[in-house]
Amino acid sequence: MLAIFKKEVHAFFGTLIGYLVIGVFLVLLGLIMFVFPDSSVLDYPYATMGQLFDNAPLIFLFLIPAVTMRMFAEERQNGTIEFLMTKPVSLKDIILGKYLASMALVVFALVPTLLYFFTIYQLGSPVGNIDTGAVLGSYIGLLFLAGCFTAIGLFASAMSKNQITGFVAATFLCFLLFYGFFFFSKLPVFFGRGDVIVQMLGIDFHYEAISKGVIDTRNVVYFLSVIGFFLFGTQLLLERIK
Amino acid sequence: MSVTVEHLTKRYGNQLALDDVSFSASRGEILGFLGPNGAGKTTTMKILTGFVSATAGQASVNGFDVRTESKAVRQSVGYLPEHNPLYLDMYVQEYLRFVAGLNGMKKPQKQVDSLIERTGLGREQHKQIGALSKGYRQRVGLAQAMLHDPEVLILDEPTSGLDPNQLVDIRKLIKDLGAEKTVIFSTHIMQEVQALCDRVLIIDQGNLVANDTMSELQSRLAGEKRVTIGLIGAEKPEFLMRLDGVKRLQATNTNQWQVYTDHKVDLRADIFRACVENNRVLIELHQESVSVEDIFQKLTGSSDSSSKGDRQ
Numbered sequence: 001m002l003a004i005f006k007k008e009v010h011a012f013f014g015t016l017i018g019y020l021v022i023g024v025f026l027v028l029l030g031l032i033m034f035v036f037p038d039s040s041v042l043d044y045p046y047a048t049m050g051q052l053f054d055n056a057p058l059i060f061l062f063l064i065p066a067v068t069m070r071m072f073a074e075e076r077q078n079g080t081i082e083f084l085m086t087k088p089v090s091l092k093d094i095i096l097g098k099y100l101a102s103m104a105l106v107v108f109a110l111v112p113t114l115l116y117f118f119t120i121y122q123l124g125s126p127v128g129n130i131d132t133g134a135v136l137g138s139y140i141g142l143l144f145l146a147g148c149f150t151a152i153g154l155f156a157s158a159m160s161k162n163q164i165t166g167f168v169a170a171t172f173l174c175f176l177l178f179y180g181f182f183f184f185s186k187l188p189v190f191f192g193r194g195d196v197i198v199q200m201l202g203i204d205f206h207y208e209a210i211s212k213g214v215i216d217t218r219n220v221v222y223f224l225s226v227i228g229f230f231l232f233g234t235q236l237l238l239e240r241i242k
Numbered sequence: 243m244s245v246t247v248e249h250l251t252k253r254y255g256n257q258l259a260l261d262d263v264s265f266s267a268s269r270g271e272i273l274g275f276l277g278p279n280g281a282g283k284t285t286t287m288k289i290l291t292g293f294v295s296a297t298a299g300q301a302s303v304n305g306f307d308v309r310t311e312s313k314a315v316r317q318s319v320g321y322l323p324e325h326n327p328l329y330l331d332m333y334v335q336e337y338l339r340f341v342a343g344l345n346g347m348k349k350p351q352k353q354v355d356s357l358i359e360r361t362g363l364g365r366e367q368h369k370q371i372g373a374l375s376k377g378y379r380q381r382v383g384l385a386q387a388m389l390h391d392p393e394v395l396i397l398d399e400p401t402s403g404l405d406p407n408q409l410v411d412i413r414k415l416i417k418d419l420g421a422e423k424t425v426i427f428s429t430h431i432m433q434e435v436q437a438l439c440d441r442v443l444i445i446d447q448g449n450l451v452a453n454d455t456m457s458e459l460q461s462r463l464a465g466e467k468r469v470t471i472g473l474i475g476a477e478k479p480e481f482l483m484r485l486d487g488v489k490r491l492q493a494t495n496t497n498q499w500q501v502y503t504d505h506k507v508d509l510r511a512d513i514f515r516a517c518v519e520n521n522r523v524l525i526e527l528h529q530e531s532v533s534v535e536d537i538f539q540k541l542t543g544s545s546d547s548s549s550k551g552d553r554q
Contacts, residue, residue, distance in 0.1 A: 003343025007332075015331070079327035083386075086291040086323070087344040088316040242294060 004089070004097025005104075008071075012105050021063055022109045028059055033116060047124035048131075049117060053138040053211055057178060060106075060149050065170035067105060068153025071098045072238065073163040085242070095234050099154060106146040110139070133213035141210035144223035148203055149174045151230035158237040177226070178203045244269050244394055244424040245290065250299035252285050252448075259285045261448040262299070267441075269393070272420035274439035275428035278542050282448045283428040284324050287396050290426070291321045304393050317345070320387035324398040326380055330372030334363060334382055337371060338389060345390040357385045362411065377408035384415065395419060397427040401434060413438060432538060446542040459537060469501040470494070471513060472526030481520045485512050498526065505531065 012018030032039050033051050041051060075081040084094055117135060124130050149170075156170035157163075181202030185195040199205045203226070206219040245267040252260040260282045267273045275283045288294035289301055292312040300307065306314040329337060335354065342350030358367050361381040366374055371382060380400065387395060401412050417438055419425055429435060435442050435456070442459060444452035452459060466489065473479060476496050482488055487504040494500055503509050510529055517524045 003340055006343065007340050010336075011331070078329075079323065079325055080329060082288075082293055082323045083321075083327050084344070086293050086316055086319070086321045087341070088313050088346065089344050090313070 001089070001093035001097045001100075004084075004094055005101050008098055008101030009104055012067075012101070017067070018105055018108070021067055021105060022112075025056075025059055025063060025109045026112055029055065029113060029116070041120060042123075047120050047129055049120060049135050049138065052113060052116060053142060056142055057145055057207065060146055061171060061174050061178065064102070064106070064146060064149040065153045065156065065167045065174065068098075068102055068150060068157050068170060069163045069166035070157065071102070071154055071166075072158040072234070073161055073166045076161040076241065077163075081238075081241070085238075091235055091238055095154065095231055095238070099150060099231060102150045102153070103147060106143070106150065110142065110146075131213065134211065135213075137213035137215060138211040140215060141207045141219075144210065144220070145178075145203055145207050148177065148223060148226045148230070151227045151234075152177065155230040155234045155237065158234045178207075181205075243267065244304050245273075245426065246300075246302045247286070247290070248300045250286065250289060250301055251297050252282075252289065252294070253297045258448050260289075260296075263445070263448070263450045264299075265443055265450065265453050267424050267426060269424050270421060271424055271440050272416065272438055273424070273426045274435040274442045275426060275445065276430075276432070276435055276442055276538060277428075277445040279430075281445045281542070283445055284398055286445070287321075287398050287426070287428065290315075290396055291319055292316055317390070318393045320390070320392035320395045322383045322387045322395075322397040322400055326383040328371050328379060328382060328386075331370065333370050334358070334367045334374075337382065338385060341386045341389050347390060350389075353389060353391075357389055360388075361385045361415065377404050377412075380404060380408070380412060384412070388419070392423070394424045395426070397425065399428055399430070401429060401431065409434075444538065444541050451541045452537075467503050467505050467508075467529055467531050469503060469510060469513060469529045470498065470526065471501060471517075471524065472498045473517065474523040474525060479517070479520070479522060481516055482513060485509060485516060 012021075029052055032055050033041050033049075037043060039051050039055075041048065072081070075084065085091070117130075121128055121130055121132075152173045153166070153170040156173060157166035159165060159169060179202070181198055181200075182204050184190070185198035190198050200222075203223075206222045209216060210219050243266045247266065248264050250260055250263045251258070263282070263286065265273075275286070277283050285294065289296050290303060290308060292308050292315050295309065300309075302308065303315045304318040306318065308315050329340075332340065335358075338354045338357065339350055342354060347353065358364055361384055363378065363381050363385060366378050371379060374382065380403075384397070384400065387397065397416070400416065401409050404412060413434065416425060416427060420438070420440075427438075439456060441455050442452065443450060471479075472495075474497065478493065479491070479499060482499075482501055483491060487507040487509055488501055489504065490502040492500045492502070501509070501513065508529070510527060513527065514524060
């Protein structure tokens, strides 16, 4: 597993992909938080990082599938999947190695945003007048969310030899899971009859809950289930090509 | 026996890729796998390396069953897949260290260096794999397969697309490997089988049609010698049929014939005398044994299905 992890991390940072992803993520968030007047925290009545945590999922929705789309599709296209699967490593290790490498990239992208937190912390009046607990919760929520997107991305990448297929399928699945269930719950059929349950199926619901700074086991279990479900699905897809 | 295959059958949908194939190979043996495209060579190799599972039958490598002890099998097999898939954006050294990691080797550098030396990659070791020529890529593929010092090497068309010099190098490498390990390799090139193999397996449409040593194969399946003669005059030399050991007479040209004889006898002198007696002028005479190409065509040719039936 470690060998795969190292190779993939090296593939990110040995080429432009890693820097590009992190750069795009940080520039977009920086613009939204400090430059665009409609959302700039500088013009906002109180110190908050809400803009970051509202918009980061949207950016992840495109960036994470872009990172994961090549993971298995490229291996299948080039035939290297046969090379990998005939080495004494288990399929689980291959999947986990690639998963953790993608997550490492997400963490690398998120770490610099601590600087944004520090900035807003200093700008608060008095200094430090920001809900640190909620920010911490939101970071944890965002990591879980990215974890779900990454698992979905790997699953989509294992579906076909074509990277574009992987990207489009992953974006669609992420969107469906993140916003889709919320919008579905607005259907008249569900009104007053279990619309909350439909919402609970979506990532959004649990992300919001954790963002308040309360880490509820139910939310954590939800995120871990989604991640587990899609990673297991990835394994099934890869076993099928054997 | 380091490789044993028993009654192996593989079905892809309706298509039978392998039909009840059995063979075995022991340590220090080089086994050549010969057959037309789509005969089932690659499928057999994929089953032996655990990449594909068999529909029926057993296969074991180094005493481990490929189905139930897949990891142990993969540990003791070095595999060069067909078309030699490589990560083109990795560097040679980096790639080999990655392979060492996959094999769970702790301190691989010494092994990596020694393999780079053995496969003659020294000058290219700091290049990106994508920048290497086909011959060098093939060496990287071989180095990758040999890195963890496996007992059994399975090489799927290791010499395809190489130039004649590279061919010689790679063949020598395979020959060296065969001294201490079990090597199974597939090829289209008959001379390669003749030059390298202790034993040859010929497979056609999923059936094993031959499993013999080279000399056995030549004597048992060929069984004939071919004498080509040229005579002045277009009349068929029927008198030759009266000679002992002549089996068939075939015209190849207006004044050229091929005389098929028993492989144990040499009839050239008799043919000459017979021609003189019958007042024919002999202008050409040479003899050859039936080559591996002929055997191969005889065994796998679609027109000659009878011989296939005999061998089952």
